[in-house]
Amino acid sequence: MAPRLGDLATEALAWPARILFPPVCVGCRRHVTQPGALCGACWRQLRFLDKPWCPVMGTPFQYDMGEGFLSAEAIANPPPFARARAAVAYSGVAPRMVQLLKYADRTDLAPWMARWMLRAGADLVAEADVVLPVPLHRRRFFTRRFNQSAELARAVAALAGKPFAPGAIVRVKPTRQQVGLGISERQDNVRAAFRVPAESDIDVRGRRVLLIDDVYTTGATVSSVSKALKKSGAAAVDVLTFARVLPGHFSQSDIGAGEFRSEDFGSGDFRATGPGPI
Numbered sequence: 001m002a003p004r005l006g007d008l009a010t011e012a013l014a015w016p017a018r019i020l021f022p023p024v025c026v027g028c029r030r031h032v033t034q035p036g037a038l039c040g041a042c043w044r045q046l047r048f049l050d051k052p053w054c055p056v057m058g059t060p061f062q063y064d065m066g067e068g069f070l071s072a073e074a075i076a077n078p079p080p081f082a083r084a085r086a087a088v089a090y091s092g093v094a095p096r097m098v099q100l101l102k103y104a105d106r107t108d109l110a111p112w113m114a115r116w117m118l119r120a121g122a123d124l125v126a127e128a129d130v131v132l133p134v135p136l137h138r139r140r141f142f143t144r145r146f147n148q149s150a151e152l153a154r155a156v157a158a159l160a161g162k163p164f165a166p167g168a169i170v171r172v173k174p175t176r177q178q179v180g181l182g183i184s185e186r187q188d189n190v191r192a193a194f195r196v197p198a199e200s201d202i203d204v205r206g207r208r209v210l211l212i213d214d215v216y217t218t219g220a221t222v223s224s225v226s227k228a229l230k231k232s233g234a235a236a237v238d239v240l241t242f243a244r245v246l247p248g249h250f251s252q253s254d255i256g257a258g259e260f261r262s263e264d265f266g267s268g269d270f271r272a273t274g275p276g277p278i
């Protein structure tokens with residue numbers, strides 16, 4: 001079948017950029033065919049999260065435990081948000097993607113990451129009235145220049161055709177970086193750090209909010225934001241992140257190092273149900 005004229009035009013427009021910036025794998029810098037793509041080896045290291053999972057926490061179960069079966073985590077410590085979902089486990093090339101988006105101005109990665117998030121959070125996205133990012137404090141925003149959660153939230157909202165309200169929740173207390181803190185220190189650090197400004201009441205009150213962040217670690221930050229949103233009348237809050245540190249894989253030293261070794265997650269058990277190489 002002959003290629004459509006539109007495809008040829010897109011190709012023609014794309015080639016000068018490819019010559020100037022030959023696309024390399026986000027994980028290992030090997031050459032790949034498309035910008036933003038991963039090579040096969042890095043792709044296989046990603047673990048896409050999928051059902052069966054806890055309907056509240058979105059953490060995968062080894063076996064299907066039946067409708068409505070909750071994880072021990074959800075029962076022992078019910079979160080202030082309704083549901084949490086993440087696209088991938090925080091392992092393999094996922095930490096590197098997060099770092100590039102956060103510190104290396106690779107905002108071009110956000111739409112790729114958002115596509116995977118839409119897949120994991122399809123129900124949450126479909127039911128959302130408004131999409132919000134976890135905010136940075138103004139001071140940090142200026143030093144880093146952009147909020148990686150806002151980049152992901154913008155891409156999710158655009159792909160899903162949902163309203164995006166980046167200023168609807170603000171950080172009123174300049175919190176320390178969560179990296180290197182233990183679970184209770186993380187909770188103290190973000191307590192009462194967020195607020196819905198009066199002018200944003202209309203974006204939140206009575207609405208089902210989809211809150212976006214890059215990584216779910218202990219849930220301290222998204223829980224604190226969820227509480228502030230519900231205090232301001234949000235009907236419910238769902239949380240969608242790119243990556244998730246799976247329960248049992250959190251420890252201070254691991255998070256401080258900023259990386260998980262892929263062998264921590266067992267090699268070769270990545271599901272074949274991912275959306276296919278990007």
Ligand SMILES: [Zn+2]
Nearest residue numbers: 025028039042
């Ligand atoms: Zn690679």
